[in-house]
Amino acid sequence: MKWETVIGLETHAQLSTRSKIFSGSSTAFGASPNSQASAVDIALPGVLPVLNRGAVERAIRFGLAVGGKINQRSIFARKNYFYPDLPKGYQISQYELPIVEGGSLDIVVGEQQKTVHLTRAHLEEDAGKSLHEDFRGMSGIDLNRAGTPLLEIVTEPDMSSAQEAVEYAKTLHSLVRWIDICDGNMQEGSFRCDANVSVRRPGDPLGTRAEIKNLNSFRFMQQAIEFEIKRQIEILEEGGKVVQETRLYDPDKNETRPMRSKEDAMDYRYFPDPDLLPLVLSQHWLDEVKAALPELPQAMREKFMREYELSAYDAVSLTASKELAVYFDAIARHVDPKLAANWITGELSSRLNDQNIAIADSPVKPEALIWLIGRIIDGTISGKIAKDVFRDLWDGKVVGAGNLTLPAFKVEADRYIEKMGLQQISDRGEIEKIVDQVIAANAQQIAAYRSGKPKAFNSLVGQVMKATKGKANPAQVNELLKRKLAE
Amino acid sequence: MLNSTVKQLASDLAAKRVSSIEVTQYFINRIKLLGGVYNAFISIDEEKSLAAARAADQLIAAGKAKPLTGIPLAHKDIFCAKGWLTTCGSKILSNFIAPYDAHVIERFSESGAVIAAKTNMDEFAMGSSNETSFYGPVSNPWDCAAVPGGSSGGSAAAVAARLAPAATGTDTGGSIRQPAALSGVCGLKPTYGVVSRYGMIAFASSLDQAGPLAKTAEDLALMLNVMAGFDARDSTSLQREAEDYAREINAARGEPRERAKPLKGLRIGLPTEFFADGVAPDVAHAVEGSIAEFKKLGCETVEVSLPNMHLSVPVYYVLAPAEASSNLSRFDGVRYGYRAPEYSDLIDMYKKTRAQGFGAEVKRRILVGTYVLSHGYYDAYYIKAQKLRRLIAQDFVAAFKKCDVIMGPTTPSTAFKIGEKAGDPVQMYLSDIYTIAVNLAGLPGLSIPAGFGDRNHPVGLQLIGNYFSEARMLNIAHQYQQVTDWHLRMPDGIKV
Numbered sequence: 001m002k003w004e005t006v007i008g009l010e011t012h013a014q015l016s017t018r019s020k021i022f023s024g025s026s027t028a029f030g031a032s033p034n035s036q037a038s039a040v041d042i043a044l045p046g047v048l049p050v051l052n053r054g055a056v057e058r059a060i061r062f063g064l065a066v067g068g069k070i071n072q073r074s075i076f077a078r079k080n081y082f083y084p085d086l087p088k089g090y091q092i093s094q095y096e097l098p099i100v101e102g103g104s105l106d107i108v109v110g111e112q113q114k115t116v117h118l119t120r121a122h123l124e125e126d127a128g129k130s131l132h133e134d135f136r137g138m139s140g141i142d143l144n145r146a147g148t149p150l151l152e153i154v155t156e157p158d159m160s161s162a163q164e165a166v167e168y169a170k171t172l173h174s175l176v177r178w179i180d181i182c183d184g185n186m187q188e189g190s191f192r193c194d195a196n197v198s199v200r201r202p203g204d205p206l207g208t209r210a211e212i213k214n215l216n217s218f219r220f221m222q223q224a225i226e227f228e229i230k231r232q233i234e235i236l237e238e239g240g241k242v243v244q245e246t247r248l249y250d251p252d253k254n255e256t257r258p259m260r261s262k263e264d265a266m267d268y269r270y271f272p273d274p275d276l277l278p279l280v281l282s283q284h285w286l287d288e289v290k291a292a293l294p295e296l297p298q299a300m301r302e303k304f305m306r307e308y309e310l311s312a313y314d315a316v317s318l319t320a321s322k323e324l325a326v327y328f329d330a331i332a333r334h335v336d337p338k339l340a341a342n343w344i345t346g347e348l349s350s351r352l353n354d355q356n357i358a359i360a361d362s363p364v365k366p367e368a369l370i371w372l373i374g375r376i377i378d379g380t381i382s383g384k385i386a387k388d389v390f391r392d393l394w395d396g397k398v399v400g401a402g403n404l405t406l407p408a409f410k411v412e413a414d415r416y417i418e419k420m421g422l423q424q425i426s427d428r429g430e431i432e433k434i435v436d437q438v439i440a441a442n443a444q445q446i447a448a449y450r451s452g453k454p455k456a457f458n459s460l461v462g463q464v465m466k467a468t469k470g471k472a473n474p475a476q477v478n479e480l481l482k483r484k485l486a487e
Numbered sequence: 488m489l490n491s492t493v494k495q496l497a498s499d500l501a502a503k504r505v506s507s508i509e510v511t512q513y514f515i516n517r518i519k520l521l522g523g524v525y526n527a528f529i530s531i532d533e534e535k536s537l538a539a540a541r542a543a544d545q546l547i548a549a550g551k552a553k554p555l556t557g558i559p560l561a562h563k564d565i566f567c568a569k570g571w572l573t574t575c576g577s578k579i580l581s582n583f584i585a586p587y588d589a590h591v592i593e594r595f596s597e598s599g600a601v602i603a604a605k606t607n608m609d610e611f612a613m614g615s616s617n618e619t620s621f622y623g624p625v626s627n628p629w630d631c632a633a634v635p636g637g638s639s640g641g642s643a644a645a646v647a648a649r650l651a652p653a654a655t656g657t658d659t660g661g662s663i664r665q666p667a668a669l670s671g672v673c674g675l676k677p678t679y680g681v682v683s684r685y686g687m688i689a690f691a692s693s694l695d696q697a698g699p700l701a702k703t704a705e706d707l708a709l710m711l712n713v714m715a716g717f718d719a720r721d722s723t724s725l726q727r728e729a730e731d732y733a734r735e736i737n738a739a740r741g742e743p744r745e746r747a748k749p750l751k752g753l754r755i756g757l758p759t760e761f762f763a764d765g766v767a768p769d770v771a772h773a774v775e776g777s778i779a780e781f782k783k784l785g786c787e788t789v790e791v792s793l794p795n796m797h798l799s800v801p802v803y804y805v806l807a808p809a810e811a812s813s814n815l816s817r818f819d820g821v822r823y824g825y826r827a828p829e830y831s832d833l834i835d836m837y838k839k840t841r842a843q844g845f846g847a848e849v850k851r852r853i854l855v856g857t858y859v860l861s862h863g864y865y866d867a868y869y870i871k872a873q874k875l876r877r878l879i880a881q882d883f884v885a886a887f888k889k890c891d892v893i894m895g896p897t898t899p900s901t902a903f904k905i906g907e908k909a910g911d912p913v914q915m916y917l918s919d920i921y922t923i924a925v926n927l928a929g930l931p932g933l934s935i936p937a938g939f940g941d942r943n944h945p946v947g948l949q950l951i952g953n954y955f956s957e958a959r960m961l962n963i964a965h966q967y968q969q970v971t972d973w974h975l976r977m978p979d980g981i982k983v
């Protein structure tokens with residue numbers, strides 16, 4: 001009998017404000033312990049929280065980007081529990097009235113589109129860190145992270161495989177960076193996911209879920225969820241019961257193990273924080289934030305598929321980040337979009353990845369690629385030579401790559417091709433001469449070809465190309481060779 | 488100097504008839520001599536105080552004096568003052584030296600005032616008798632066997648015994664007005680949000696409000712002028728134009744020929760609930776006498792009703808402990824304050840630290856607060872109490888349609904004996920029955936001396952005004968103090 005998996009994700013996205021959500025301390029990562037902990041962050045007696053407007057603005061941006069409802073009145077609540085890295089003994093969060101409710105995110109799995117619905121997104125503060133090493137039997141507390149603004153984004157249980165969960169997480173990850181509310185740095189904990197996983201027989205009510213924590217990479221998320229699905233199915237098939245609990249993923253052993261059960265679940269005694277007034281957002285502000293939103297990935301994806309006739313897969317790849325999408329769009333407007341997509345996802349991406357360069361810092365600017373693709377299309381250079389030219393563009397050998405306007409650049413780049421003698425040979429007479437020479441010098445190959453070994457033909461083409469240093473128009477070479485050999 | 492008002496001292500300082508060093512030394516000497524008798528203080532730091540006095544004298548000499556420059560003031564030990572021990576009357580903060588100034592302290596030091604000492608108080612401001620302090624009970628200067636009221640008991644006793652010209656306090660359910668009444672001084676709780684709570688150790692955040700205690704209404708105005716004002720560090724601080732609370736102090740209404748009736752036309756609301764069974768006859772008698780005095784000044788009286796007032800004590804004892812249970816969570820022994828000397832693990836450290844660090848009343852309220860916020864009880868207690876709180880506030884809105892100011896007793900009885908109610912929390916809680924509703928509604932409340940009851944114990948008259956009517960209330964009280972002298976009477980035994 002088959003099993004059906006049900007997954008919901010909770011994501012904590014650290015908002016990219018320079019200061020904390022309720023204090024003026026810096027949120028920069030990696031400072032020496034407690035050097036970014038103010039009186040408010042340490043929770044000295046008498047201190048009070050003051051809400052960071054930038055954090056609210058980012059939450060609004062998110063709500064608008066996912067088409068959620070922005071609550072113009074939301075409430076900060078205290079979540080009470082004791083832990084040494086929680087200085088006040090409560091976390092300021094949102095409970096009954098979050099800033100964002102609803103909304104959705106469209107994901108693409110393979111070539112299939114799917115909509116993941118969001119339950120809510122709310123603002124809260126992060127806790128500090130407990131350091132259990134280096135203190136000889138004691139623990140150290142670093143409160144630099146305490147009070148860092150977070151947006152907790154909760155989905156409905158809409159995903160049905162580890163792959164879908166990962167696609168959702170990737171899409172969300174790309175979105176929060178796209179709208180510039182979170183740097184998405186998963187190593188530094190700026191984007192953290194927890195997964196609620198359960199399995200059931202098709203048609204049955206929801207099964208008992210386990211919450212998996214510590215999924216700090218997409219790969220771990222995939223592995224952890226797959227492990228957890230298998231674990232739960234095994235229990236159920238042996239007639240056992242899944243217990244509701246929080247489980248921790250251990251990437252070294254590739255397994256999840258229990259952290260705390262529902263029985264240990266704390267009563268957080270949520271109540272509205274009397275130190276903070278209800279958060280009231282004016283329509284004017286919402287309109288302003290909306291007007292300042294960039295074109296969203298979903299819209300660009302649809303545009304790429306509609307106007308440029310890209311596949312869903314390519315459209316998703318090319319909207320992985322705003323910078324990439326803008327780069328592609330700038331090129332696709334001028335030259336064949338499919339060629340542009342191939343060059344960007346191929347040559348350009350592999351060089352960017354190799355050298356760990358962000359697309360915004362690419363030494364090859366869109367103008368250069370527009371020109372390059374244009375010269376392939378108009379036959380000035382061959383596709384093969386184009387790769388060499390691309391390398392020269394990358395290495396900065398072409399004067400003005402990226403520094404000149406498109407017309408000025410074209411003049412310079414064309415001059416470069418000419419100077420280096422890279423133009424494609426499309427002169428029929430010239431190619432024919434070389435073809436004749438190759439035929440004359442390769443009687444053996446020709447015999448082989450004629451006796452039914454088509455591979456020999458490729459070898460002859462290769463020889464012509466070699467003789468022209470790769471500059472001969474390949475279509476013409478093919479055509480001429482075939483005709484001559486048929487004679 | 489003994490019975491000088493802040494206003495008189497300020498004018499003497501400005502005219503250089505006396506220096507801040509002299510004034511400060513005079514009161515510090517009195518504190519050293521008598522502070523222990525009443526146990527009114529938790530810490531004094533003569534060196535710091537005199538250094539501040541010297542700085543004040545330099546400001547005066549340089550012509551840069553502000554209204555309170557050079558005046559020594561006593562501050563409730565709930566306000567963080569940089570470099571000062573700040574205990575909030577608790578063992579758990581008995582080693583806490585504040586590394587920063589509360590807004591109130593900052594405003595006073597900007598104004599050139601001198602910190603004379605920090606006053607004793609009920610632990611975390613939870614109490615009505617100053618008996619819950621880790622530093623022991625405070626005696627009432629009018630009767631050493633009696634309580635001064637609380638929680639600002641040390642501040643009230645300090646002003647009553649003339650150990651400081653004026654003091655600060657905080658009022659969550661009556662903690663300024665009730666000790667002011669029991670100790671025979673004036674005390675004002677401003678409208679919620681008028682004085683920033685930044686640096687004031689929180690008890691119940693939605694109710695806590697700082698205010699002054701002094702001998703005269705006019706001094707309260709001078710003090711409030713310094714304390715009030717918007718502070719971006721407190722999100723509940725109100726963004727309003729700065730106002731001069733002394734501006735109306737001498738305002739007289741009516742025709743010049745009716746100078747004897749400066750309060751002509753003022754409608755005093757007398758809530759039937761304030762004059763019902765609960766009030767002691769000697770208190771009722773004194774309050775009625777002062778209301779008769781107001782009538783002579785031209786006031787009219789109207790009967791008003793606050794039908795939900797009987798709910799204010801139960802509502803308060805749900806909401807205040809709920810907020811307190813959370814506010815006091817930060818006292819966990821991890822980062823500052825007292826930590827139990829021995830413990831086995833983290834949970835044990837929390838348990839022992841808090842068991843040893845908090846007193847019985849604080850523990851009681853943390854337990855109550857934790858209970859009312861717990862899953863399954865929250866709606867029945869916390870949510871219900873919030874709804875009733877709105878009803879109580881609406882009663883006042885309705886009453887202020889019929890009157891300009893509400894008057895009544897501040898407390899149901901005069902000062903009770905130390906130990907008399909300490910074993911009966913409910914009896915103790917009921918001593919705030921007339922003051923609590925004012926905090927729940929966020930309104931300003933004022934207590935002024937209105938005579939004496941049995942055993943020569945002072946009686947307080949409470950004035951409750953509409954939101955932001957502090958200046959008017961102080962004017963009304965000031966007019967009363969122009970024709971009475973209760974506020975200038977001093978207890979025996981304070982002259983040395």
